[in-house]
Amino acid sequence: MASAAEIARQGRRDEIRSRWLLSAPALIIIFAAAIGPLFVMLLYSFMVRGDYGDVKFWQFSLDGWFSVLFERDIFDDTLQLADAHLSIVWRSIRLSFITTVFTLALGFPTAYFIATRPRHTREIWVFLVTIPFWTNLLIRTFAMQQVIRNEGILNSLLRFSGIIDEPLQIMHTDWAILFGMIYIYLPLMVLPLYASMEKLDFRLIEAGYDLYAGRMRVLRRIIIPLVSPGIIAGSILVFIPSLGAYVIPRVLGGGKNMMLGNLIELQFGAGRNWPLGAALSITLMVLVMLALLVYVRNASRSGVQHG
Amino acid sequence: MARHFDIRAQPGFRIAALFTFVALYLPIVTLVAYAFNADDSVTTWGGFSLRWFADAWGNVAVQDAAWRSLIIAVWAAAIATTAATMAALATTRTGPYRGLAFKYAFINQPLMVPEIVTAVALLIVFSQVKVWTGYSGLGYLILAHSAFCIPFAYLPIRARLESMDLTLERAAADLYATPWVTFRRVTLPLLRPGIIAGFMLAFVISLDDVVITEFVKSGGQDTLPTYMLGQLRRTVTPEVNAIATAFLALSVVLVTIFFFVNRRKT
Numbered sequence: 126m127a128s129a130a131e132i133a134r135q136g137r138r139d140e141i142r143s144r145w146l147l148s149a150p151a152l153i154i155i156f157a158a159a160i161g162p163l164f165v166m167l168l169y170s171f172m173v174r175g176d177y178g179d180v181k182f183w184q185f186s187l188d189g190w191f192s193v194l195f196e197r198d199i200f201d202d203t204l205q206l207a208d209a210h211l212s213i214v215w216r217s218i219r220l221s222f223i224t225t226v227f228t229l230a231l232g233f234p235t236a237y238f239i240a241t242r243p244r245h246t247r248e249i250w251v252f253l254v255t256i257p258f259w260t261n262l263l264i265r266t267f268a269m270q271q272v273i274r275n276e277g278i279l280n281s282l283l284r285f286s287g288i289i290d291e292p293l294q295i296m297h298t299d300w301a302i303l304f305g306m307i308y309i310y311l312p313l314m315v316l317p318l319y320a321s322m323e324k325l326d327f328r329l330i331e332a333g334y335d336l337y338a339g340r341m342r343v344l345r346r347i348i349i350p351l352v353s354p355g356i357i358a359g360s361i362l363v364f365i366p367s368l369g370a371y372v373i374p375r376v377l378g379g380g381k382n383m384m385l386g387n388l389i390e391l392q393f394g395a396g397r398n399w400p401l402g403a404a405l406s407i408t409l410m411v412l413v414m415l416a417l418l419v420y421v422r423n424a425s426r427s428g429v430q431h432g
Numbered sequence: 433m434a435r436h437f438d439i440r441a442q443p444g445f446r447i448a449a450l451f452t453f454v455a456l457y458l459p460i461v462t463l464v465a466y467a468f469n470a471d472d473s474v475t476t477w478g479g480f481s482l483r484w485f486a487d488a489w490g491n492v493a494v495q496d497a498a499w500r501s502l503i504i505a506v507w508a509a510a511i512a513t514t515a516a517t518m519a520a521l522a523t524t525r526t527g528p529y530r531g532l533a534f535k536y537a538f539i540n541q542p543l544m545v546p547e548i549v550t551a552v553a554l555l556i557v558f559s560q561v562k563v564w565t566g567y568s569g570l571g572y573l574i575l576a577h578s579a580f581c582i583p584f585a586y587l588p589i590r591a592r593l594e595s596m597d598l599t600l601e602r603a604a605a606d607l608y609a610t611p612w613v614t615f616r617r618v619t620l621p622l623l624r625p626g627i628i629a630g631f632m633l634a635f636v637i638s639l640d641d642v643v644i645t646e647f648v649k650s651g652g653q654d655t656l657p658t659y660m661l662g663q664l665r666r667t668v669t670p671e672v673n674a675i676a677t678a679f680l681a682l683s684v685v686l687v688t689i690f691f692f693v694n695r696r697k698t
Binding site for chain 1: 437439440442443444445446448449451452453455456457458459460462463467474475485511512514515516518521522523526529531532535538539541542544545546547548549550552553554555556557559575576578579580582586596622635636639640642643647648660661664679680684685686687691
């Protein structure tokens with residue numbers, strides 16, 4: 126006869142098995158259309174490029190990874206750094222960083238403003254930030270294009286006020302990409318910042334003033350340290366999608382001002398170099414994972430729950 | 433000095449915040465305004481007109497794309513919500529067990545990887561599968577959309593499950609309800625707001641997708657966003673503004689419903 130402990134253990138085993146069965150559909154779908162293909166892509170990055178795109182199956186080479194960093198001179202076969210790729214990688218990192226700084230500079234006061242409204246109106250302000258967040262990214266990019274192009278509203282305003290005579294050429298420059306990314310990722314900065322400012326204990330600020338601190342000092346020594354989990358979360362939430370941006374540089378940057386996402390697409394289109402494209406994709410993924418790792422380490426050190 | 437000292441105020445913050453709100457809405461308002469432009473261009477204002485909405489409405493390519501977007505979004509949201517509900521039931525209301533952390537990581541994986549990376553990985557795999565099977569229908573898009581919708585559907589369902597009262601289910605079991613009857617008559621009705629929220633999130637996310645759709649679609653499978661992306665390469669007429677405006681209106685309605693449904697719950 127089975128002992129009570131055995132029956133309990135058997136029951137627990139059954140429960141775990143049924144829990145695996147229940148989660149199976151979600152796991153299978155995500156494996157089939159997200160994780161599995163990433164492994165196939167890893168394999169592709171180690172194959173020989175096909176003549177018309179695709180790869181030559183089961184012919185392995187390191188060329189794909191090699192050409193992330195180097196290119197062979199057409200004439201004398203010497204190796205040199207692939208400046209074109211490196212400058213695009215650098216541009217992606219630089220523009221993402223600047224975007225993060227600007228969204229923080231605008232998002233911080235905005236989140237603070239919302240957090241200091243009376244309780245019943247806060248929800249409405251948050252809702253106003255949420256709406257652009259949920260509207261289509263392409264449509265917002267397109268809207269930004271209509272604002273910043275030569276005949277757009279920004280140039281009209283500047284000319285009308287007499288600041289400039291000739292329209293500023295913003296479209297198809299790095300500025301256009303920056304305008305677009307700041308505009309589109311701003312809600313991603315405001316929302317987590319607001320989440321941590323909402324919990325701010327204003328008695329601490331009052332105490333600061335009682336102890337003769339100035340406004341600047343209260344901001345620097347009390348508010349910023351208290352909301353730093355929100356600052357980190359917001360920065361990561363902005364930095365990561367900026368790094369992988371594809372639609373924004375494609376629509377606003379024109380053909381010349383590529384970011385990593387566009388360089389990857391190029392390899393699968395006109396470039397016909399799938400192994401290089403696969404290697405670049407994995408590079409981008411690793412950069413994103415590194416940023417996430419920094420976030421997780423920071424979050425666990427400051428003792429915040431995930432999210 | 434008798435002037436009230438506001439401890440919450442910080443110099444310049446109010447102006448910066450108001451600037452942010454203006455900046456968030458100005459481009460959208462401009463876009464919508466030009467959708468009603470009578471003129472052929474998106475640069476000069478020629479008076480109010482609805483002609484571009486009529487044009488877009490009568491455009492067969494737009495009708496096709498809109499219809500396709502809807503079909504994909506309904507299927508993907510339904511599949512993702514079903515899978516996510518099951519997964520949520522499997523991962524909540526239990527002590528930690530082996531593989532739980534693995535499941536969390538797996539389910540949230542689509543959020544961690546840049547869309548363009550998933551898109552080209554799917555391009556690689558699906559282009560090969562299309563050659564092998566000869567099938568190139570909407571199934572690929574529905575599968576791809578279901579996958580990245582699962583984490584979005586999972587979030588509100590799991591949150592709802594975790595805040596749910598276990599005693600009602602115990603009571604049902606005490607009254608000799610079978611596990612299935614308990615689930616049908618007690619768990620599922622209690623879970624409904626979470627499921628509806630998850631479905632709506634998944635629906636909006638699927639409807640909005642550009643990047644993965646652009647790389648997975650076969651010829652002639654444009655959705656509304658990829659159709660618009662294609663149009664942006666040419667000289668833009670206010671027709672694109674009209675399509676975008678209609679699309680925006682739909683999103684805003686969905687988000688507003690979502691907001692109020694969620695608010696009533698708490």
